[in-house]
Amino acid sequence: MLCIKESEINNFLEKLKENYEVFDVRNDLLPFKQYFLPPEEKIFEKKKNKIKAALKPAPFVLFGLSFYDLEALNQLDEIMEKPVEDYFYFQRRNQSIVIGLIEEDIDSLPGGEIVFQKINNDYYRVWFKSKKEQQWLKKYRKFFEEIKNLKITPQKSQKIDDWHVEMRQLLLDPEKLAKAVEWSENHPIWDELAKTCLGCGICTYLCPLCYCFSWEDKKTIEGESYRVRKWAACTLNDFAMVAGGHNFRKELKKRYYNWFYHKFVRGYYEWGKSLCVGCGRCHQNCPAQIDILKVLKTILSDYEKSLPAKNS
C-alpha cells in the first residue's frame, strides 16, 4: 500500500509550494468552504457596457481537511453540481487538489481527491480518488513508499469525543431527524431558542455545509460596477425580505427554525442526507452556547413520545 511517513508530510508540502499555492486548513477558524465559496467574491465586473466574469484562480492545494470536512466537501460538491452547476464554485473547485488528513478508519475515500490516513505512529496510508491523482502523486514519488504488510494500529482520534459520537449516531438516521424536525414546528423549544439566539449567524458562517449567499452590487466613483457574492445567513433579519420591506420570515423564531428545517428536512428530501456532518463548529462557537445536539435530542425524544405506538 502507498504510504507516507509522518516526517515527510511537511517536506511534501514544501515541494508542492513550488508549483501550487498551498493552503493548510488545520488552523483555520472558517471552514474549508471559504476556498470555493469565499465570504466575499467579486463575480462580475462591468466596464463600458461589457460584463466580465471573474477569472479562475491559479491551481491550488488544500491540505489537512478532517474526516468531517471531507464528507461535507463531498456533499457540497454534489449540491453545487445539481441540478445545474454553480459556475463560480466549480471555477475554484476544478483548480484545486484537496488532501485530507484523518485518523478515522475508512474503506473508501470520504471526499476530496487524496486522503492521508494515519495507520500507526509513523505512517499514513495514502488514498486517492482515481488514476489521475495516482499519476499526479508519482511526480512526488520520493516522499512516498510502497509498503507491504505494514503494521496497522487502530488510531484513537483526538477530534472525536462523546459529543461527536452521539451526534454522528443521530445522523445515521436522517429520515427520523427529518420527521422529528418537521413535526417540531410548534414545539416550545423554538420560542426558547429565539430568546437565547442572538441572530448573529456565526453558526451558519462556520458550518461547512451552510452555503446560502446573496449578491451585493457596488459602483465605484470611476464608473465601474461590479457584483459581489457574499455569504448570507438565514438567521439574519433581511434574509427573506423583499423590496418594499415585506419580510417573509420576520420573527427570529421562524428564521432559526428554518435553519434546522433546511439542514434536516428540506436538505434530507433534496439530497437523502442531513446537511450536517456533526463537526461541532456551530456549538463550539455559538456566543449563546446553543448546542445543536441538545436541541435535536429534545425534539427527538418528544417526537418519539408523540408517536401513537409509544402511547399505547
Next chain:
Amino acid sequence: MRNLYLPKIVKIKAVEEQSPTVKLFRLENKFPKDKNGMVFIPGQFFLIGEMGYGEAPFGALSSPYEKKYLEFAIRKAGNVTNYLHSLQAGDTLEIRGPYGNGFPIDFMKEKDVVLVTGGCGIPPIASLIEYIIVHREHFGNVYLLYGAKTPDELLLKDRIERWKKSINVILTIDKPAFNWQGPVGFVSDLIKEIKINELDAVAAMCGPGPMMDALEKILKPLGISDRRIFVNMERKMQCGIGKCQHCTCGKNYVCLNGPVFTYDEIENAHD
C-alpha cells in the same frame, strides 16, 4: 461550463407610464424560442437589473409567442426598481432567465378558467391571457377578475379592452371612487357573474394579500378544488437556480419548483 449567472445586455425599446408607480418596459428579446415557438412559459420569471444596482425577479407580461420583445411592468419599490425607473428607451439593462415552472398550460386546456389578480400581480396573468387568446378554441369560459386599490392603479387598461373581445373581464377597486361604476372589493356577489363547470375548471392567481380574500370568497365557493388553483408566488430571489436559499418555502424552491404552486401545496407548507 455555462455561467448561468451571466446576464444578457439588452436594449429598452420603449417605456410607458402605467400608474404613478408602475412603468411598462418593452425590451429587446435575445432569448430563443422553444420547440413550441414560445420564448417562455406564462408564469415564468426573469431576473432583471443592472450591475452595480442589483437584480430582481419579474414575470413577463407579453405574449410568449412574441419573439421580438419581452414586456414587464415594474413597480418602483426598492433600489433596483428605482434605478430601472430612471431608464428610457434606447438605454440598456441586464436580463437572465426564463426561470421557474410557469403555469401548467397544457393541463388548463379544454377547461373553464378563472384568473384572479390584483395590482401589480397582473403580468404573469396577462401573458397567460395572451396565450389563451392564441388558443381560444381550446379553452372554455374564461374570466379575468382584476382588482386594484384605485381606478388609477389598474394596469394595462388598453390591453384589457382588447382582451374583452375574447374573454370576460371583471374589474374591481378596493374603495368606492367617484369615477367608478364597477364593483368594489372581491365580494361574494361576483360569483353570480361567473358561469363555469366547477368539475372542469381551473383557476390561476397572482398578486398581493387581498388575493386570499378572493380565494375564500370567490374561488372556494365556485367549487374549484385546491389542486386546480394555481398560485404564482413571490419571494426574495437572488440566484434563480436553486442554490442561494433565499426563496425557499417549506420543502420547495420558488425559483425551481415554482413560482407557480397549486394551492394545496402552499396551504400546508410551514412558510
